[in-house]
Amino acid sequence: MKDPHQAADICTHLGDDYDRYLGAIVPPLFQNTLFTRKHENHGYSYTRINNPTIEILERKLAALEHAPEARVFASGIAAITATLSSLLKAGDHVLALKSAYYPVIGFLDTEMKKFGVEVTYLERFSRREVESSLRRNTKVFYLESPSSNIFRVLPLKEIASMAQECGAVTVLDNTWATPLYQKPLDLGIDYSIHSATKYLGGHSDVLGGVVIGSREGMDRLRNGPRASYGACMDPFAAWLLTRSLRTLEVRMERHSQSAQKVAHFLKSHPRVCRVYYPGLVSDEGNEMAEKQMTGFSGLLSFVPDGDHEAVYNMVKSLEVFEEGPSWGGFESVVNTPGLSQNLEQLEFQGIPKGLVRISIGLEDVNTIIGDLDRALRHMPK
Ligand SMILES: *Cc1c(COP(=O)(O)O)cnc(C)c1O
Numbered sequence: 001m002k003d004p005h006q007a008a009d010i011c012t013h014l015g016d017d018y019d020r021y022l023g024a025i026v027p028p029l030f031q032n033t034l035f036t037r038k039h040e041n042h043g044y045s046y047t048r049i050n051n052p053t054i055e056i057l058e059r060k061l062a063a064l065e066h067a068p069e070a071r072v073f074a075s076g077i078a079a080i081t082a083t084l085s086s087l088l089k090a091g092d093h094v095l096a097l098k099s100a101y102y103p104v105i106g107f108l109d110t111e112m113k114k115f116g117v118e119v120t121y122l123e124r125f126s127r128r129e130v131e132s133s134l135r136r137n138t139k140v141f142y143l144e145s146p147s148s149n150i151f152r153v154l155p156l157k158e159i160a161s162m163a164q165e166c167g168a169v170t171v172l173d174n175t176w177a178t179p180l181y182q183k184p185l186d187l188g189i190d191y192s193i194h195s196a197t198k199y200l201g202g203h204s205d206v207l208g209g210v211v212i213g214s215r216e217g218m219d220r221l222r223n224g225p226r227a228s229y230g231a232c233m234d235p236f237a238a239w240l241l242t243r244s245l246r247t248l249e250v251r252m253e254r255h256s257q258s259a260q261k262v263a264h265f266l267k268s269h270p271r272v273c274r275v276y277y278p279g280l281v282s283d284e285g286n287e288m289a290e291k292q293m294t295g296f297s298g299l300l301s302f303v304p305d306g307d308h309e310a311v312y313n314m315v316k317s318l319e320v321f322e323e324g325p326s327w328g329g330f331e332s333v334v335n336t337p338g339l340s341q342n343l344e345q346l347e348f349q350g351i352p353k354g355l356v357r358i359s360i361g362l363e364d365v366n367t368i369i370g371d372l373d374r375a376l377r378h379m380p381k
Pocket of ligand 1: 196
């Protein structure tokens with residue numbers, strides 16, 4: 001297929017080059033570190049810098065978000081920390097979202113602080129909040145929308161134009177929405193980042209990260225932090241991710257449809273106090289999400305009507321859901337951020353006590369709902 005533009009066509013066929021690869025229907029895995037100089041090497045030299053298997057994946061990801069270029073990394077957190085390192089220097093100031101993926105806050109508060117970078121954390125990047133926190137040295141707006149755990153939706157177009165007015169760069173963690181449901185560069189965002197470990201991989205068997213943006217920015221990342229920190233992706237991980245992308249759209253349709261049903265089910269359940277899912281019309285982020293996104297993924301949270309022990313036991317009694325911190329895979333997973341002992345984090349990030357986060361997998365949706373219903377009904381009052 002020549003120059004595919006539709007997401008499903010990009011996922012299935014962009015990067016196909018049958019003439020170059022002996023007619024192989026799947027582009028081969030270049031699991032080599034060195035490309036020798038004594039022979040024609042098409043500009044490849046060393047896999048820490050570039051590799052054909054990695055570049056096929058990068059071209060697909062850039063095309064999916066209508067962007068010039070993408071770079072892939074060893075993990076999502078490697079993509080985020082390399083991007084921040086490439087944009088910041090001593091004396092700079094960052095505005096960052098409080099409810100962002102928590103390890104990023106740890107990175108800003110410890111690693112970046114060591115190098116003299118200052119941070120102000122904001123609740124929702126409203127104009128008032130931004131204007132009262134801006135400084136002459138504000139260089140980066142660090143965003144995540146929908147954000148972790150409580151899925152706060154930020155007005156991305158408005159934030160991007162505020163950043164442009166003051167000459168700051170916008171960086172957005174777009175993992176929740178996937179490149180299918182939100183195209184940050186179309187909204188004026190400069191850098192879009194994903195943990196490929198979640199939906200892009202989708203099978204809980206590969207770690208990876210992605211940064212998507214301008215050619216200049218991506219070249220700076222490739223030759224700068226990615227090369228100097230050695231944060232590059234392994235070719236086998238890139239090959240697995242290219243495999244995973246072929247089913248991204250059909251997987252996301254199922255995750256999304258099932259999550260919508262589960263969210264409705266929980267919303268009307270007598271033992272549930274509150275549901276956090278931007279796909280619900282009643283959610284505070286729904287109106288903005290409808291404007292800037294084209295779909296909703298399968299990760300949501302709810303607060304059961306029970307004390308710490310009741311919620312703990314309810315989660316342990318789930319049979320379909322395995323318990324753990326990751327999400328976006330084929331399997332349903334439950335996690336309990338609201339039972340954390342780190343009360344400082346809960347307060348800071350606005351996570352209510354008792355919050356349970358569920359990643360809706362590809363199992364039969366009635367099996368998933370049945371499991372939740374049984375566990376909730378048996379929860380002591
Ligand atoms: C998991 C996650 C990350 C980190 O990705 P890794 O691949 O685990 O390094 C970053 N952002 C969000 C929103 C995540 O959920």
